[in-house]
Structures are given as structure tokens and as C-alpha cells.
Amino acid sequence: MSATLSTPRLVALLVTLPFLVLLLIGLRDWRQSDRLFPGLDPSAVTRIELARGRAQVVLLRRADLDRWVVLSAADAPADERRIDALLRDLTRLRGRPPVTPLPAEEPLQLRLYDRQGLTLASAGFFDRRAVLGARHLMLDHTPSLPLWPSAWSTLQPPRIAADSIVSARRISAAGSTPLSPSDTARLGTILSRLSAQDFVAAASVNWAGADYLQATRRDGSLIEIQSLPAGDGRNHVRLTSPTDPELRMARRYAWRVEPVLP
Template sequence: MRWLLVFFLLLAGAVVAGLLLKPAEKAPPIVRVEMAIGREQLILERRRDTGAWVIASANDAPGDAERIDQLVKSVLALKEGAAAAARPADEPMQIRLTSAAGRVVRHIALWPQVARTLPDGRPFLTDFAPPELSPSAWSTLAPPPLNLADLQSAEAIGPGGPTPLPPAKRAALRADLEGLGARGWVLARTLDWTAATYVQARRADGAVIEIQHLTLADGRRFVRLTSDRDPALRSVRFFAFRLPDSPAGTKVARGAVPAFVHRPEAEAGPVRAAGT
């Protein structure tokens, strides 16, 4: 009987050791990340064909894989702290991670320095801050090369027809477009382009660049681009890129005419939208 007791003690010890040495279960690969506060939402997805991340809620703009992977890693690594935290009263950001099998791997509510697992779970303290929901912050999308050095002509299109831009205005157009940046772009459909100005520019290679320019009342300026012959420009026609804002403190009327546009008073009014 003694040997039997020794056997069971050894067996129990082996089981306990196995449990202690067993590696933690690895989370399945995440293929979808959803972030939302109220009606504002951002959806990131990994493409099945290429494995690349895209901004699914922003016309499949290319995703910043390094930043998205770091976000996923940070959310999966969240653990309840020893110190309990009171649930804040304001609305949290919700983040949901989904695997390829469609299983929700993690769903959390996140406030500054406080998190809570969903659908239930107590709030706990964390130094993980709610990330921003701007699509451009999670994307590598950037304005394509415009090749404006060989700009041959440009016309402002208004109700009265096309009006050629003189050389000085063409130079101003080039300077303005060279200020385009990757930060702060938005989906073109989220803006009202009714009051935008419209210019057609022709390059030496024969490509026509269609340019819509919109200045908002808060001073933000956006440009929408497309082209009949330039595939790179046509590929970004669903996006509006950010220009440097109007000077701080300057009151800007919606649809203000940019410096490069020659637009006589007689032609003031709505302009037709750029082709898609």
C-alpha cells in the first residue's frame, strides 16, 4: 500500500508540474479590429488574399501594419490590475478583436487609464489610452506624385465655362498642391463639395488632372484629385487630401476661392463636380 501511495503522490506532482510548465494558450490570429465611440467608427481588416491590413471603413485604404499589429498586441496583453477602478461616467471607446473563425477574442470598453472587459467584468486600471479614430492615423495612404513641373496649362471651370489660368496662377497652383500631406486625409464623400472650386490641369504627357479644392469654415482645406490617364491619381479619387490650413484667426467662408483660382465675380456660383 505504501508504494501505491508513493505512486499517486508522484503522479500528482507530475500533473501539477505539467500545469505550471504548460505555456499560456496563444490567441488566434486577429483579422478584424473595430473601434467606436458613439456613432464614430473605424474598422480595420486583414485581406484574405494578401494578408495586408486595410481600413475597411475608409474604402480599403492601405493600413499601417506596424501600428495595427501593435494595437492588437496591446489589447490582447491587457490584464486586470490589482487596484479596482470606478467606472467613469462618460462614454468609453469600445474595441473588439475578431479571429478568422469569426470568434470575438477580446471586447473591451476603454476610458483614459481605465478599462473594462465586455460584456461583463469589473473595471481595472491601465496605462493603455484610447487610440484616435482618424483613418489617416492607421493608414499609409499618401498623395501620389503629381509631376506638376511639366504643367502645360490649367483652366478654372465655372458656370461660364473654362477660364485659362495665367502663368502666375499656375505657379500658385503648383505651390499649393506641393503642400499636400498624408496626415489628415478623409473620405471625399464625407465632405460637401457643392461650393468647391474646380480646375483642370494638363501635363506635358497629355494627362488631364481634375482638381477640386474645398475650404471649410474652420480653415481646413482639402483637395480631391483624379485623372483620365494617370492610374495613381485615379486610384485616390475617393479620398480628400489635406492642404495646410488657412492662417489661424482668419475667418474663412465655406467654399472660399484659393489663391491660384481665377474666378471673376460674374462666374461666381456652383461648379460641376470632378469626374469619378
């Protein structure tokens, strides 16, 4: 038997060797890293706060409902699978001392609380970095922490068929003005395309100066609409109805749409 490696075995060894080196380096780095939140029990977390500047998302596990809601967005139903995935990810998250200084921008703040309001964990997050009091760690990966309510919610907008709107009028201090057939059709199209992608709590919007519209559906029921520029080229609209329970529930939320009136 030859003591030398055959050519195929030598080629296989040369191909495999770099991967083994990378694996050993990764194992070394893992052993040198620390858990970000050692001992964190996901089942004990009942409140999650995310904030950066004026942007904030608060998630709460309501004891009376035994489910998560987006507290900062009028108790919209929360995506429990996403919250569970985040908490599991945080228990596995690891970091090690960095070799470069912290960035200058403001970190995204995360705080976890239990049912008694006691803080279970808190940290400030940059891209691949975390600050825990005086500690600064480079993370093995960046947790997903979006700062808009729709990312954490399963909320769906009310269903309104475009052709169900047969007439509409604008109501102001000066009186009531019917919308033209083309504007009525446009309103119906906009209402049929409501999306929860960018919803916010209606109470967080200052509705002073909003346009007030009233739409009549084919069945004779009314939809009352407030519309106000959202500052990004679109409008916030809030809907309610004296007869439709789905729309009365939707009054708690403001939906972003293209401007209702030209």
C-alpha cells in the same frame, strides 16, 4: 570578522531598499491584476473596430489580398506592424478593480472579430481604464488606439512636382475661367505638398458645391480637381486624371490642404 555592516555596504543597502520595496509592490499589484482579454489569439483577429461618437476606424484583414486594409478609408493599405503591435499589446494588457468611479465621458469602443464575424473581444476604454460589460478595471497602461485613418495606414499621396503645372482653369456652370499665373503656381505648390496625414475616404465627403479645377501638366496630361472646405480652415481635394493611373487610384481618397483658391 565584524558582525556589523561596513559603511559602504550600509549605504548600498539604504540606496537599494526603496527600489526593492517598489518592486515588491509592483509584483503584488501584477499578481492581483487580471488579463483584460485572456486567451486572445492575435492570429485569429481579422477585423478591428474603433469608435467614439461619429468617429470610426475599421481595419480588415482581406482574405483575397492576405493583408490588412483600412476598410473605413476606402481600403487604404494598413500599417501591419502597428496592427500586430496593438494585438500583442492587448494580449498582455492587465487591469485590477479601481477605487474611483468611472469618468462621465464616452469611452472609446474596441471590438475584435474573427473571419466568421464572431466577436473575440470587446471593451470600452478611458484613460487608464477599461469597461468589459459589468466589469471595470484600472489598466497597467493605456493601449494606443488613435481614431484617425492615417495613424493606421501606410498610404502615400500621388507625387506631383510644383513646376509641372503649367496652366489651370476653373470650370463652372457659367463656363471656364483661366487661373492667373500666381494662382496656377499656388495650385502647383499645394499639389506638391499633399500629405496622407489627414486623408479620409472620398466617399465620406459630400462633394456638392465643390469647386472644379482642371490643371495641365508640362507633358500635356490633365489633373481634374474637386476642392471643398473641410470645416477646419483647410480644404478637401479629390484628384483624378484620364491618363495617369496613380491619380485615378488616388480618386478614392480626399486630402486636406490649404484652400486652393483665394
